[in-house]
Structure formats: C-alpha cells, structure tokens
C-alpha cells in the first residue's frame with residue numbers, strides 16, 4: 001500500500017454524514033411482491049422485451065435485450081408472472097417501458113444461472129462475453145455498459161485498471177460495506193477486468209477515512225503482486241475517474257478524452273463485485289447494494305435490493321419517513337444525485353442510494369448576484385470557470401460555453417456547493433452540456 005494520502009487540485013471538503021450507516025452491515029431486503037424492471041436503465045439503446053404478458057419467469061432469466069453494441073440486457077430479479085409491459089417513470093427522470101412481474105414467492109433460479117468457469121481457463125473474449133450477457137453496467141451512476149468499456153479500439157493499450165473505492169459522495173456507504181464484507185469478490189473482479197483487457201497492473205483507491213475497507217482489501221490482495229491498494233485523502237470528488245487516474249497514476253486525461261487515452265480503465269466497486277459474481281456464480285445483475293439514509297428516514301440501512309423494487313417498498317422497510325413530509329428525495333448522494341418527484345419508481349442498476357432530506361434541510365436558499373469571489377474557479381477540479389459558463393448558459397449562449405470546454409465538466413457540483421451567492425452553477429452548466437450534446441446528435 002502507498003501510505004501517503006494522495007489527492008488532486010481543487011475539490012471541496014464536504015460533511016460526510018456517513019455515520020448513519022457506515023457501521024451497518026448489508027442486509028437482504030424483503031422479497032418484493034411485485035417488480036417493475038425497466039428495459040432501458042443504461043447508456044445506449046433500449047432493450048426489446050423477450051417475454052410477453054402471461055409468461056412465467058425465473059430469477060436471473062433474461063427478459064430484455066438489444067442487438068445494438070452499446071446496450072445491456074436486463075434480467076428478472078424474481079420468479080413469477082409477467083403482468084404487463086408498460087411505460088413507467090424511472091429515477092433517471094425518463095419514462096421507459098418496464099416489465100412488471102408479480103412474484104410467485106418461490107424465488108426459483110433460472111437454469112442459465114450457473115458458474116462460468118475458472119478465471120485461469122477463461123479467455124479475455126469469454127470474460128467480456130460473460131459480462132455482456134450478465135447485463136453489467138457502471139453502477140456508480142452513468143450506467144455505461146461495462147462490456148463496451150472493456151472493448152477499447154486495438155490502438156488503445158490499457159496497462160492499468162483502477163477500482164474506485166473512494167465513495168466520496170456524502171451519506172453513501174454501500175460500496176464501503178461491500179469492501180469490508182466482500183473484499184475477495186472485489187479482488188477477483190479486478191483480476192477478471194485485468195485479464196479481459198490485458199492490463200498488467202491493478203489499483204484499488206480508497207479514501208483513508210475507511211480504514212477497515214483498506215485493511216480488508218489489503219488482506220484479500222496480499223498474494224496478488226500486481227495489485228496495489230492506495231490510500232486517498234478524503235476530498236470530494238475524489239471518486240471522479242479522471243481525478244483518480246491523475247492521483248494514482250500521475251496521468252492527465254486530455255480535454256474531451258477518455259481514460260483509455262491514457263491507458264487506464266476505472267471501475268466502480270459494485271460493478272467489480274457484479275463481475276465476480278457473473279463469473280463465479282453465473283449471476284446476472286438483478287440486485288444491488290443500496291444505502292437508504294438521511295435525516296428524513298426512520299431507520300437508515302444498507303440493503304441488498306432486487307432491481308425493480310419500488311423506492312416506496314424499500315423506504316417502508318426502513319421504517320418510513322420521519323415526522324412530517326420529506327423535503328427532498330434523491331437517488332444517489334446530495335452532490336450528484338437525482339431528485340425524485342415520486343417514490344413510485346423502481347430501483348435500477350445505478351441506484352446506489354436513496355437519500356431523504358427533511359424540509360428544513362431541503363429549504364431553498366435565495367440566490368443573489370455573483371460577487372466575483374472566484375471560489376467556484378478555485379474548487380473546480382477540471383479547471384473550468386463555472387461563473388462564466390453558468391452565465392452564458394443562463395443567457396442561452398451555449399456555443400460560447402462550448403468554447404470554454406463545458407463538456408469537460410464532470411457535474412460534480414463543487415462550484416454550486418461553495419458559491420456564497422447560491423448561484424445555480426452546476427445546474428445551468430448541465431443544461432448547456434445537454435443542449436450541446438443534443439445539437440451534435442441532431443447534426444449527425
């Protein structure tokens with residue numbers, strides 16, 4: 001292990017609020033009576049249903065697939081009967097086709113769920129095939145299909161895989177618990193990714209405020225000479241993949257570039273564990289670790305939740321809301337999470353947390369004029385000038401924001417967090433990014 005805590009330029013020290021759940025072991029959530037499994041919960045093409053109303057399905061059975069390369073199949077998380085295939089709201093804000101399945105209470109596992117062989121025997125192509133068939137996507141939020149990430153063009157040589165154990169978002173502790181409770185699977189998953197892309201080196205970067213996770217992974221990797229555990233100084237957004245690459249390898253991903261441009265691939269903890277399970281048990285991605293937390297929740301927990309379970313059911317298992325109406329419900333953490341207008345949405349592959357804030361905590365603070373203090377510029381980890389980008393975006397001058405590299409913004413929210421005038425910096429910058437991306441798509 002590298003003993004010195006490493007960090008990057010910019011960023012913010014945010015209150016962690018992890019004490020609510022960091023010591024609570026993962027528990028299995030109650031079996032849902034009904035699930036709504038979205039056919040589009042990833043970046044890329046939506047899936048077409050492989051089942052129809054009235055069909056019976058089993059746990060792990062593939063129920064949706066697309067022929068497009070950038071897509072990921074979806075699987076049933078329970079056994080039961082397909083009741084409907086219908087458009088429903090999902091936590092990303094989209095309305096997509098969902099396969100609604102009523103449980104038969106048997107939890108029968110599909111025949112396709114069986115071990116896929118030893119890592120030594122599997123070829124790189126076979127590992128990528130298993131990951132694709134298991135429907136594994138980035139579980140840290142973006143939902144990019146993992147088999148695509150692990151298939152770089154032949155001219156991009158990957159030498160290092162970095163596992164993101166920072167979990168720098170306040171409140172969230174699901175990855176922390178996985179590192180403590182499933183370290184062997186994480187090391188196995190890392191070795192599988194290394195073999196899949198032919199990388200010689202593996203790194204697991206963990207913020208130093210998780211000493212038990214560092215200890216567990218050091219122990220699990222003690223016989224792996226190509227794997228290093230690196231302790232990182234706690235700072236937000238330490239888990240951003242470009243910051244991690246810079247901190248752990250000293251490499252800088254160029255503007256508009258990808259980690260593969262500097263020989264690296266970054267994978268999230270939950271994703272890495274899902275890869276291990278896909279190989280060892282043949283288990284597709286149909287459940288995940290979720291932190292349910294915040295002052296608005298009666299009994300915060302870390303739960304293993306079946307994909308498609310409603311937020312409402314999960315919140316009820318945590319004792320429901322505390323006194324009074326919740327002020328804000330967020331999928332993910334407070335910095336990069338997505339606000340929800342309803343709890344009638346299903347847990348998806350990217351749902352690492354459900355955060356409930358009280359009305360008092362969520363009260364909007366009135367916005368004032370920019371006082372040109374420069375704090376937003378100081379904290380931006382990408383060296384952008386948020387005040388100008390936001391100003392252009394609010395005036396609809398999206399072309400100008402493009403010239404100032406708005407697409408390099410990682411949407412970390414650090415600028416909004418420090419702004420004394422409470423300007424909607426990250427929010428307006430996000431709008432500019434969406435507008436530019438939509439314009440580029442239209443031009444194609």
Ligand code: SF4
Nearest residue numbers: 380409410412413415
């Ligand atoms: S401009 Fe983007 S990357 Fe920079 S601090 Fe704001 S949200 Fe983060």
Ligand code: SF4
Nearest residue numbers: 370371373374376419
């Ligand atoms: S932090 Fe807020 S007030 Fe200060 S320069 Fe940036 S936008 Fe203006």
